[in-house]
Amino acid sequence: MYEFAVTPAVTQLRRPGVTIDSVEPNSLAEELDLAKGDRIVRVNGRPVRDYLDFRFQTAGETEMTFLVRKVSGESWEIDLERDEGEEFGINFEQIVPRQCANECLFCFCKGNPEDARPSLFVRDEDIRLSFLYGNYTTLSSITEDEMNRIIEQRLSPQYVSVHATDLKTRAYLLGVPEERADISDKLERLLDNNIEIHAQIVLCPEINDGKQLEKTLRDLGSHYPKVVSTAIVPVALTRYNKDERLTRVTPEFCRRTIEEVEKLQAEFRKKLGVTFAFLGDEIYLKAGVSIPSKEHYGNYPQIEDGVGMIRSFVNEFDEFLEDLKEEINGQRKLDIKVEVSGRNVRTHELAITPLSNAIEKTLNSELKTQNSLRGTIMTGEMFAPTLKEQVDKLNKLIGSEFHVMAVPNTYFGGDVSVAGLLSGQDFLAVKAKIKGDFVIIPEHVIKSDEPILIDGMQFDELKAKYPVPIYAADLKDFIWEYLES
Protein backbone atom coordinates (compact mmCIF):
# COMPACT_ATOMS: atom_id res chain seq x y z
CA MET A 1 0.00 0.00 0.00
CA TYR A 2 1.26 3.47 -0.81
CA GLU A 3 1.66 5.63 2.26
CA PHE A 4 0.91 9.31 1.82
CA ALA A 5 2.99 12.23 2.94
CA VAL A 6 -0.03 14.51 2.91
CA THR A 7 -2.55 15.64 5.47
CA PRO A 8 -6.02 14.13 5.18
CA ALA A 9 -8.42 15.70 2.70
CA VAL A 10 -10.94 16.63 5.39
CA THR A 11 -8.50 19.10 6.90
CA GLN A 12 -7.89 20.86 3.60
CA LEU A 13 -10.02 23.28 1.69
CA ARG A 14 -10.73 21.82 -1.72
CA ARG A 15 -9.77 24.23 -4.42
CA PRO A 16 -10.80 23.61 -8.00
CA GLY A 17 -8.17 22.42 -10.44
CA VAL A 18 -4.89 20.59 -10.18
CA THR A 19 -1.77 22.36 -8.92
CA ILE A 20 1.51 22.28 -10.83
CA ASP A 21 4.34 21.01 -8.67
CA SER A 22 7.11 21.70 -11.17
CA VAL A 23 7.69 22.41 -14.85
CA GLU A 24 10.41 20.69 -16.89
CA PRO A 25 13.01 22.99 -18.43
CA ASN A 26 12.59 23.65 -22.18
CA SER A 27 9.16 22.02 -22.17
CA LEU A 28 5.86 23.04 -23.73
CA ALA A 29 4.64 24.10 -20.27
CA GLU A 30 7.65 26.42 -19.87
CA GLU A 31 6.91 27.91 -23.28
CA LEU A 32 3.36 28.58 -22.10
CA ASP A 33 4.71 30.38 -19.00
CA LEU A 34 3.19 27.84 -16.65
CA ALA A 35 4.96 27.63 -13.30
CA LYS A 36 4.96 25.90 -9.91
CA GLY A 37 1.82 26.74 -7.94
CA ASP A 38 -0.36 27.54 -10.97
CA ARG A 39 -3.59 25.61 -11.11
CA ILE A 40 -5.13 24.18 -14.26
CA VAL A 41 -8.84 24.50 -13.62
CA ARG A 42 -10.41 23.50 -16.93
CA VAL A 43 -9.35 21.79 -20.14
CA ASN A 44 -11.58 22.52 -23.14
CA GLY A 45 -14.26 23.80 -20.77
CA ARG A 46 -14.33 20.63 -18.64
CA PRO A 47 -13.38 20.89 -14.95
CA VAL A 48 -10.14 19.24 -13.83
CA ARG A 49 -10.14 17.73 -10.35
CA ASP A 50 -6.70 16.13 -10.25
CA TYR A 51 -3.91 14.98 -12.54
CA LEU A 52 -5.80 11.89 -13.62
CA ASP A 53 -8.55 14.16 -14.98
CA PHE A 54 -5.89 16.23 -16.72
CA ARG A 55 -4.37 13.12 -18.33
CA PHE A 56 -7.78 11.87 -19.33
CA GLN A 57 -8.96 15.16 -20.82
CA THR A 58 -5.76 15.86 -22.75
CA ALA A 59 -5.13 12.31 -24.01
CA GLY A 60 -5.00 12.27 -27.80
CA GLU A 61 -5.76 16.02 -28.07
CA THR A 62 -3.44 18.24 -30.10
CA GLU A 63 -5.43 21.50 -29.82
CA MET A 64 -6.67 22.59 -26.43
CA THR A 65 -7.76 25.50 -24.25
CA PHE A 66 -6.59 25.60 -20.65
CA LEU A 67 -8.15 27.80 -17.98
CA VAL A 68 -5.35 28.50 -15.51
CA ARG A 69 -5.37 30.26 -12.13
CA LYS A 70 -1.92 31.76 -11.78
CA VAL A 71 -0.21 31.95 -8.39
CA SER A 72 -0.65 35.72 -8.67
CA GLY A 73 -4.44 35.24 -8.63
CA GLU A 74 -4.90 36.09 -12.32
CA SER A 75 -6.93 33.83 -14.60
CA TRP A 76 -5.42 32.94 -17.95
CA GLU A 77 -7.08 31.28 -20.88
CA ILE A 78 -4.42 29.56 -22.95
CA ASP A 79 -5.04 28.19 -26.43
CA LEU A 80 -2.34 25.76 -27.38
CA GLU A 81 -1.28 23.27 -29.97
CA ARG A 82 1.07 20.38 -29.55
CA ASP A 83 2.46 17.64 -31.73
CA GLU A 84 0.91 14.23 -31.44
CA GLY A 85 2.27 12.51 -28.32
CA GLU A 86 4.24 15.60 -27.21
CA GLU A 87 4.53 15.77 -23.41
CA PHE A 88 3.58 18.95 -21.56
CA GLY A 89 6.53 18.71 -19.16
CA ILE A 90 4.34 19.27 -16.10
CA ASN A 91 4.70 17.45 -12.79
CA PHE A 92 1.54 17.71 -10.72
CA GLU A 93 0.76 17.64 -7.03
CA GLN A 94 -0.01 14.28 -5.43
CA ILE A 95 -3.68 13.30 -5.11
CA VAL A 96 -5.04 14.11 -1.66
CA PRO A 97 -6.72 10.91 -0.50
CA ARG A 98 -10.41 10.77 0.21
CA GLN A 99 -11.12 9.38 3.69
CA CYS A 100 -13.10 6.27 4.55
CA ALA A 101 -16.36 6.43 6.51
CA ASN A 102 -16.12 2.95 8.02
CA GLU A 103 -15.39 1.75 11.52
CA CYS A 104 -13.77 -1.58 10.73
CA LEU A 105 -13.29 -3.85 13.73
CA PHE A 106 -9.69 -4.46 12.77
CA CYS A 107 -8.79 -1.04 11.37
CA PHE A 108 -5.00 -0.67 11.33
CA CYS A 109 -5.35 2.89 12.66
CA LYS A 110 -6.67 1.51 15.96
CA GLY A 111 -3.53 -0.63 16.23
CA ASN A 112 -1.06 2.24 15.82
CA PRO A 113 0.94 3.59 18.74
CA GLU A 114 -0.01 7.22 19.38
CA ASP A 115 3.36 8.55 18.26
CA ALA A 116 3.50 6.64 14.94
CA ARG A 117 4.22 8.89 11.96
CA PRO A 118 1.07 10.85 11.05
CA SER A 119 0.73 9.35 7.58
CA LEU A 120 -0.08 5.97 9.21
CA PHE A 121 -3.32 7.45 10.47
CA VAL A 122 -4.55 8.41 6.99
CA ARG A 123 -7.64 6.24 6.43
CA ASP A 124 -7.74 6.47 2.67
CA GLU A 125 -10.64 5.05 0.71
CA ASP A 126 -10.07 6.35 -2.74
CA ILE A 127 -10.79 4.68 -6.07
CA ARG A 128 -8.10 6.79 -7.75
CA LEU A 129 -5.44 5.45 -5.39
CA SER A 130 -6.80 1.97 -5.78
CA PHE A 131 -6.15 2.27 -9.51
CA LEU A 132 -2.79 4.04 -9.15
CA TYR A 133 -1.22 2.22 -6.20
CA GLY A 134 -3.36 -0.84 -5.53
CA ASN A 135 -4.69 0.56 -2.23
CA TYR A 136 -7.81 -1.30 -1.19
CA THR A 137 -11.20 0.38 -0.87
CA THR A 138 -14.43 -1.07 0.50
CA LEU A 139 -16.67 0.76 -2.03
CA SER A 140 -19.13 1.21 0.86
CA SER A 141 -19.30 4.99 0.52
CA ILE A 142 -18.44 5.36 -3.15
CA THR A 143 -20.48 8.10 -4.84
CA GLU A 144 -22.29 7.94 -8.17
CA ASP A 145 -19.76 10.41 -9.51
CA GLU A 146 -16.88 8.10 -8.53
CA MET A 147 -18.62 5.07 -10.01
CA ASN A 148 -19.07 6.92 -13.30
CA ARG A 149 -15.47 8.05 -13.20
CA ILE A 150 -14.09 4.51 -12.83
CA ILE A 151 -16.10 3.43 -15.84
CA GLU A 152 -15.58 6.51 -18.01
CA GLN A 153 -11.84 6.82 -17.35
CA ARG A 154 -11.22 3.06 -17.24
CA LEU A 155 -9.66 3.14 -13.77
CA SER A 156 -9.11 -0.60 -13.90
CA PRO A 157 -8.17 -2.71 -12.00
CA GLN A 158 -9.76 -1.74 -8.71
CA TYR A 159 -8.66 -3.37 -5.44
CA VAL A 160 -11.65 -4.09 -3.21
CA SER A 161 -11.76 -5.22 0.41
CA VAL A 162 -14.70 -7.57 0.29
CA HIS A 163 -14.06 -9.47 3.57
CA ALA A 164 -17.36 -11.39 3.27
CA THR A 165 -20.14 -11.67 0.74
CA ASP A 166 -22.63 -12.41 3.49
CA LEU A 167 -24.13 -8.99 4.10
CA LYS A 168 -24.57 -9.20 7.86
CA THR A 169 -20.98 -10.35 8.30
CA ARG A 170 -19.61 -7.63 6.04
CA ALA A 171 -21.61 -4.91 7.79
CA TYR A 172 -20.40 -6.20 11.16
CA LEU A 173 -16.75 -6.19 10.06
CA LEU A 174 -16.95 -2.72 8.51
CA GLY A 175 -18.97 -1.28 11.40
CA VAL A 176 -21.57 0.24 9.06
CA PRO A 177 -25.30 -0.36 8.42
CA GLU A 178 -26.17 -3.15 6.00
CA GLU A 179 -27.41 -0.73 3.31
CA ARG A 180 -23.95 0.80 3.20
CA ALA A 181 -22.12 -2.51 3.39
CA ASP A 182 -24.09 -3.90 0.45
CA ILE A 183 -21.92 -3.42 -2.63
CA SER A 184 -23.42 -6.18 -4.76
CA ASP A 185 -25.00 -3.78 -7.28
CA LYS A 186 -21.88 -1.65 -7.48
CA LEU A 187 -19.65 -4.66 -8.03
CA GLU A 188 -21.98 -5.96 -10.69
CA ARG A 189 -22.00 -2.63 -12.46
CA LEU A 190 -18.21 -2.44 -12.46
CA LEU A 191 -17.87 -5.98 -13.71
CA ASP A 192 -20.53 -5.42 -16.39
CA ASN A 193 -18.43 -2.52 -17.60
CA ASN A 194 -15.32 -4.69 -17.75
CA ILE A 195 -13.56 -3.16 -14.77
CA GLU A 196 -11.28 -5.81 -13.28
CA ILE A 197 -11.35 -6.40 -9.55
CA HIS A 198 -8.72 -7.85 -7.23
CA ALA A 199 -10.42 -8.74 -3.95
CA GLN A 200 -9.12 -8.92 -0.40
CA ILE A 201 -10.40 -10.73 2.64
CA VAL A 202 -8.99 -9.81 6.03
CA LEU A 203 -9.55 -13.08 7.81
CA CYS A 204 -10.89 -12.75 11.35
CA PRO A 205 -11.24 -16.02 13.28
CA GLU A 206 -14.83 -16.83 14.28
CA ILE A 207 -16.23 -14.04 12.08
CA ASN A 208 -15.55 -14.56 8.37
CA ASP A 209 -13.64 -17.88 8.40
CA GLY A 210 -14.84 -21.47 7.79
CA LYS A 211 -18.18 -21.65 5.95
CA GLN A 212 -18.29 -17.87 5.57
CA LEU A 213 -14.91 -17.89 3.84
CA GLU A 214 -15.98 -20.72 1.57
CA LYS A 215 -19.12 -18.82 0.54
CA THR A 216 -17.15 -15.62 -0.10
CA LEU A 217 -14.56 -17.39 -2.23
CA ARG A 218 -17.16 -19.28 -4.23
CA ASP A 219 -19.16 -16.08 -4.83
CA LEU A 220 -16.06 -14.20 -5.95
CA GLY A 221 -14.74 -17.13 -7.99
CA SER A 222 -18.00 -17.21 -9.94
CA HIS A 223 -17.01 -13.83 -11.42
CA TYR A 224 -13.58 -14.95 -12.64
CA PRO A 225 -11.88 -13.63 -14.84
CA LYS A 226 -13.39 -10.19 -14.13
CA VAL A 227 -12.66 -10.75 -10.46
CA VAL A 228 -9.05 -11.65 -11.16
CA SER A 229 -7.78 -12.83 -7.79
CA THR A 230 -8.53 -12.86 -4.08
CA ALA A 231 -6.03 -12.41 -1.27
CA ILE A 232 -6.82 -13.85 2.15
CA VAL A 233 -4.68 -12.17 4.78
CA PRO A 234 -4.88 -12.83 8.51
CA VAL A 235 -5.96 -10.05 10.84
CA ALA A 236 -2.85 -8.72 12.61
CA LEU A 237 -3.50 -7.36 16.05
CA THR A 238 -0.99 -5.13 17.75
CA ARG A 239 -0.88 -4.68 21.51
CA TYR A 240 -3.09 -1.61 21.07
CA ASN A 241 -6.05 -3.54 19.63
CA LYS A 242 -8.21 -4.15 22.67
CA ASP A 243 -11.49 -4.96 20.92
CA GLU A 244 -12.85 -8.12 22.55
CA ARG A 245 -14.82 -9.07 19.45
CA LEU A 246 -11.54 -9.96 17.74
CA THR A 247 -9.74 -13.26 18.22
CA ARG A 248 -6.03 -13.66 17.58
CA VAL A 249 -4.83 -15.91 14.76
CA THR A 250 -3.21 -19.09 16.11
CA PRO A 251 -1.07 -21.76 14.37
CA GLU A 252 -3.96 -24.20 14.73
CA PHE A 253 -6.35 -21.75 13.05
CA CYS A 254 -3.84 -21.30 10.21
CA ARG A 255 -3.47 -25.06 9.67
CA ARG A 256 -7.24 -25.50 9.55
CA THR A 257 -7.64 -22.60 7.13
CA ILE A 258 -4.94 -23.96 4.80
CA GLU A 259 -6.68 -27.34 4.70
CA GLU A 260 -10.04 -25.74 3.94
CA VAL A 261 -8.75 -23.32 1.32
CA GLU A 262 -6.55 -25.92 -0.39
CA LYS A 263 -9.67 -27.87 -1.34
CA LEU A 264 -11.19 -24.77 -2.93
CA GLN A 265 -7.93 -23.87 -4.67
CA ALA A 266 -7.87 -27.34 -6.26
CA GLU A 267 -11.44 -26.78 -7.44
CA PHE A 268 -10.59 -23.35 -8.87
CA ARG A 269 -7.53 -24.68 -10.67
CA LYS A 270 -9.62 -27.40 -12.27
CA LYS A 271 -12.48 -25.12 -13.22
CA LEU A 272 -10.77 -21.76 -13.85
CA GLY A 273 -7.22 -22.86 -14.63
CA VAL A 274 -5.76 -20.60 -11.88
CA THR A 275 -5.43 -20.75 -8.09
CA PHE A 276 -7.62 -17.62 -7.81
CA ALA A 277 -7.73 -17.54 -3.96
CA PHE A 278 -4.33 -16.95 -2.34
CA LEU A 279 -3.48 -17.24 1.33
CA GLY A 280 -1.11 -14.69 2.82
CA ASP A 281 2.45 -15.94 3.51
CA GLU A 282 1.96 -15.35 7.21
CA ILE A 283 -0.69 -18.07 7.36
CA TYR A 284 1.76 -20.71 6.05
CA LEU A 285 4.59 -19.51 8.28
CA LYS A 286 2.42 -19.49 11.40
CA ALA A 287 1.07 -22.93 10.55
CA GLY A 288 4.57 -24.30 9.97
CA VAL A 289 3.50 -25.40 6.49
CA SER A 290 5.75 -25.05 3.41
CA ILE A 291 5.12 -22.09 1.16
CA PRO A 292 3.54 -23.17 -2.17
CA SER A 293 5.45 -23.27 -5.44
CA LYS A 294 5.88 -20.53 -8.03
CA GLU A 295 3.23 -22.18 -10.22
CA HIS A 296 0.70 -21.76 -7.40
CA TYR A 297 1.09 -17.96 -7.53
CA GLY A 298 1.10 -17.54 -11.31
CA ASN A 299 2.10 -13.93 -11.97
CA TYR A 300 1.89 -13.04 -8.24
CA PRO A 301 -1.20 -10.80 -8.58
CA GLN A 302 -1.34 -10.02 -4.86
CA ILE A 303 2.35 -9.96 -3.93
CA GLU A 304 2.19 -6.51 -2.37
CA ASP A 305 -0.41 -7.80 0.04
CA GLY A 306 2.16 -10.25 1.43
CA VAL A 307 0.92 -13.07 -0.81
CA GLY A 308 3.76 -14.99 -2.47
CA MET A 309 6.49 -12.66 -1.26
CA ILE A 310 8.43 -15.46 0.40
CA ARG A 311 8.25 -17.77 -2.62
CA SER A 312 9.29 -14.93 -4.88
CA PHE A 313 12.20 -14.00 -2.57
CA VAL A 314 13.51 -17.56 -2.28
CA ASN A 315 13.36 -18.17 -6.04
CA GLU A 316 14.99 -14.87 -6.87
CA PHE A 317 17.69 -15.37 -4.25
CA ASP A 318 18.45 -18.80 -5.69
CA GLU A 319 18.83 -17.19 -9.13
CA PHE A 320 21.10 -14.58 -7.57
CA LEU A 321 23.26 -17.34 -6.03
CA GLU A 322 23.50 -19.02 -9.43
CA ASP A 323 24.65 -15.75 -11.00
CA LEU A 324 27.18 -15.28 -8.22
CA LYS A 325 28.50 -18.78 -8.78
CA GLU A 326 29.05 -18.03 -12.47
CA GLU A 327 30.66 -14.74 -11.56
CA ILE A 328 33.07 -16.48 -9.21
CA ASN A 329 33.89 -19.09 -11.83
CA GLY A 330 34.66 -16.25 -14.24
CA GLN A 331 31.90 -17.26 -16.62
CA ARG A 332 30.19 -13.90 -16.71
CA LYS A 333 30.86 -10.27 -16.04
CA LEU A 334 29.41 -7.99 -13.44
CA ASP A 335 26.59 -6.63 -15.52
CA ILE A 336 24.28 -9.40 -14.45
CA LYS A 337 22.29 -7.83 -11.67
CA VAL A 338 19.10 -9.78 -11.26
CA GLU A 339 16.14 -7.50 -11.93
CA VAL A 340 14.22 -8.65 -8.95
CA SER A 341 14.00 -6.23 -6.07
CA GLY A 342 11.16 -3.77 -5.74
CA ARG A 343 8.56 -5.86 -7.55
CA ASN A 344 5.58 -3.60 -7.53
CA VAL A 345 2.86 -5.07 -9.65
CA ARG A 346 0.07 -2.92 -8.30
CA THR A 347 1.57 0.48 -9.01
CA HIS A 348 0.33 2.00 -12.25
CA GLU A 349 2.74 3.87 -14.52
CA LEU A 350 0.77 7.08 -13.92
CA ALA A 351 1.34 6.91 -10.14
CA ILE A 352 3.43 9.70 -8.63
CA THR A 353 6.18 8.52 -6.28
CA PRO A 354 8.41 11.55 -6.70
CA LEU A 355 11.10 11.09 -4.12
CA SER A 356 11.42 7.34 -3.81
CA ASN A 357 14.12 7.06 -6.47
CA ALA A 358 16.16 9.81 -4.84
CA ILE A 359 15.93 8.11 -1.45
CA GLU A 360 16.92 4.75 -2.94
CA LYS A 361 19.87 6.33 -4.72
CA THR A 362 21.15 7.90 -1.50
CA LEU A 363 20.77 4.65 0.39
CA ASN A 364 22.55 2.69 -2.32
CA SER A 365 25.39 5.19 -2.71
CA GLU A 366 26.23 4.63 0.96
CA LEU A 367 26.86 0.95 0.24
CA LYS A 368 29.87 1.79 -1.91
CA THR A 369 31.89 2.69 1.17
CA GLN A 370 31.64 -0.78 2.73
CA ASN A 371 34.50 -3.20 2.16
CA SER A 372 33.72 -6.03 4.53
CA LEU A 373 31.61 -9.17 4.26
CA ARG A 374 31.16 -9.59 8.02
CA GLY A 375 27.95 -8.07 9.27
CA THR A 376 24.49 -8.46 10.75
CA ILE A 377 21.37 -8.58 8.62
CA MET A 378 18.29 -7.61 10.57
CA THR A 379 14.75 -8.57 9.70
CA GLY A 380 11.39 -9.32 11.30
CA GLU A 381 10.83 -12.49 13.30
CA MET A 382 8.51 -13.93 10.66
CA PHE A 383 10.96 -13.75 7.78
CA ALA A 384 14.19 -14.47 9.71
CA PRO A 385 14.23 -18.30 9.32
CA THR A 386 13.72 -18.05 5.53
CA LEU A 387 16.38 -15.38 5.21
CA LYS A 388 18.81 -17.34 7.38
CA GLU A 389 18.47 -20.41 5.17
CA GLN A 390 19.36 -18.34 2.09
CA VAL A 391 22.13 -16.39 3.80
CA ASP A 392 23.74 -19.63 5.00
CA LYS A 393 23.99 -20.70 1.34
CA LEU A 394 25.50 -17.32 0.47
CA ASN A 395 28.07 -17.55 3.28
CA LYS A 396 29.09 -20.97 2.07
CA LEU A 397 29.44 -19.78 -1.50
CA ILE A 398 31.44 -16.58 -1.02
CA GLY A 399 32.99 -17.08 2.43
CA SER A 400 31.07 -14.18 3.96
CA GLU A 401 30.10 -14.05 7.62
CA PHE A 402 26.59 -12.64 7.52
CA HIS A 403 24.59 -13.21 10.64
CA VAL A 404 20.78 -12.99 10.42
CA MET A 405 19.09 -11.42 13.41
CA ALA A 406 15.33 -11.66 14.07
CA VAL A 407 14.32 -8.32 15.58
CA PRO A 408 11.29 -8.46 17.89
CA ASN A 409 8.67 -5.80 17.19
CA THR A 410 8.12 -4.20 20.58
CA TYR A 411 6.80 -0.98 19.06
CA PHE A 412 3.57 -2.52 17.76
CA GLY A 413 3.79 -5.74 19.80
CA GLY A 414 1.01 -8.33 19.56
CA ASP A 415 1.10 -10.47 16.42
CA VAL A 416 3.22 -8.06 14.42
CA SER A 417 6.37 -9.78 13.21
CA VAL A 418 6.80 -8.56 9.63
CA ALA A 419 10.02 -6.75 8.71
CA GLY A 420 8.28 -3.72 7.18
CA LEU A 421 6.81 -2.60 10.51
CA LEU A 422 10.07 -2.57 12.49
CA SER A 423 10.73 0.79 14.09
CA GLY A 424 13.83 2.80 14.97
CA GLN A 425 13.29 1.86 18.63
CA ASP A 426 13.24 -1.85 17.75
CA PHE A 427 16.60 -1.58 15.97
CA LEU A 428 18.07 0.37 18.86
CA ALA A 429 16.88 -2.26 21.37
CA VAL A 430 19.07 -4.97 19.76
CA LYS A 431 22.20 -2.97 19.04
CA ALA A 432 24.21 -4.71 21.76
CA LYS A 433 23.73 -8.05 20.01
CA ILE A 434 25.14 -7.22 16.60
CA LYS A 435 28.07 -9.09 15.09
CA GLY A 436 30.57 -7.89 12.49
CA ASP A 437 31.46 -4.55 10.95
CA PHE A 438 28.07 -3.22 9.83
CA VAL A 439 24.33 -3.77 9.92
CA ILE A 440 21.84 -4.07 7.08
CA ILE A 441 18.18 -3.34 7.78
CA PRO A 442 15.36 -3.89 5.26
CA GLU A 443 15.17 -0.98 2.79
CA HIS A 444 11.39 -0.75 3.06
CA VAL A 445 11.49 0.21 6.76
CA ILE A 446 12.45 3.65 5.46
CA LYS A 447 9.52 5.71 4.17
CA SER A 448 9.58 5.82 0.38
CA ASP A 449 9.67 9.61 0.12
CA GLU A 450 11.46 10.60 3.32
CA PRO A 451 14.37 9.07 5.31
CA ILE A 452 12.37 8.30 8.44
CA LEU A 453 11.28 5.11 10.18
CA ILE A 454 7.78 4.12 11.22
CA ASP A 455 8.05 5.64 14.72
CA GLY A 456 9.09 8.96 13.20
CA MET A 457 12.80 8.46 14.05
CA GLN A 458 15.08 10.00 11.42
CA PHE A 459 17.32 7.44 9.74
CA ASP A 460 20.30 9.71 10.51
CA GLU A 461 19.42 9.62 14.21
CA LEU A 462 19.41 5.82 14.17
CA LYS A 463 22.77 5.81 12.37
CA ALA A 464 24.26 8.22 14.89
CA LYS A 465 23.24 5.93 17.75
CA TYR A 466 24.75 2.81 16.19
CA PRO A 467 28.31 1.68 16.92
CA VAL A 468 28.84 0.49 13.31
CA PRO A 469 27.57 1.71 9.91
CA ILE A 470 23.93 0.82 9.30
CA TYR A 471 22.50 0.51 5.79
CA ALA A 472 18.91 0.25 4.63
CA ALA A 473 19.45 -2.01 1.64
CA ASP A 474 18.63 -5.11 -0.27
CA LEU A 475 21.24 -7.79 0.46
CA LYS A 476 21.69 -8.61 -3.21
CA ASP A 477 22.44 -4.96 -4.03
CA PHE A 478 24.87 -4.89 -1.15
CA ILE A 479 26.80 -7.88 -2.53
CA TRP A 480 26.94 -6.46 -6.05
CA GLU A 481 28.15 -3.10 -4.80
CA TYR A 482 30.85 -4.90 -2.79
CA LEU A 483 31.98 -6.95 -5.77
CA GLU A 484 32.05 -3.92 -8.03
CA SER A 485 34.11 -1.78 -5.65
Ligand code: SF4
Ligand atom coordinates in the same frame (compact mmCIF):
# COMPACT_ATOMS: atom_id res chain seq x y z
S1 SF4 B 1 -11.74 0.87 5.44
FE1 SF4 B 1 -11.69 0.03 7.50
S2 SF4 B 1 -9.58 -0.67 7.76
FE2 SF4 B 1 -9.60 0.73 6.01
S3 SF4 B 1 -9.11 2.72 6.90
FE3 SF4 B 1 -11.34 2.56 6.85
S4 SF4 B 1 -11.90 1.79 8.87
FE4 SF4 B 1 -9.72 1.41 8.60
